Amino acid sequence: MIKCLLCSRNIAQNFLFSELFLLKSPQNLLCSKCQKNFEKIPEAHCPCCCKPNVHEICTDCQNWEKRGYKIRHQAIFHYNQAMKDYFSQYKFVGDYRLYQIFEPYFKNISQKSPLVPIPISPKRLEERGFNQVTAFLQQDNFIELLEKENSVKQSSLNRKERLESPNPFRLKKGLKVPTKVILIDDIYTTGTTLYHASQILKEAGVHEIRSFSLCR
Ligand SMILES: [Zn+2]
Ligand SMILES: [Zn+2]
Structure with missing residues (x-):
């Protein structure tokens, strides 16, 4: 059974x-x-970041634009309670098998630009045993252009602290940097993670940055 x-x-x-x-999925x-319990992002969403239930560019995206960051982000699911429970089981309990549930959604990301996953710190990797983002991408091609320093967990910071936190990413040495990329993350909350990652990539010469996350 x-x-x-x-x-x-x-x-x-x-x-x-x-x-x-009649079941669509083979497994x-x-x-x-x-x-x-999982809800797809409804038709009414921010055209820039996919924030659910807004009808125009959301205030988050307007604020990012003032800081010179134009958001071009796609997400599929609403980060509701079921998703929060899922990620706590997957990331914090560390149940690796759970990547299989949402892996198919990462197969549909446009492959026109190389996919660059958001890294986790060496400390977190040691605790969890896997990067929850690259686990979703395991069948695909991606470039791990970025690395992350050991730092405070974003999820333990409040909104203001997140927005003001220092950039935890740096460019990995010795890799060829493409001109266009799609940054891949699991959850988009304030946008700070993607903002920091894109700052590093811009400095490295990437001029077109889009992003994707499973949840918003
Ligand atoms: Zn069940
Ligand atoms: Zn938005």
């Missing part, structure tokens, strides 16, 4: 026999109850 990766309910029991033939990793 297949069990849901999140709640351990038996999956097949949720479906009638006839429905089994079913989640029960229907858990699947329903």
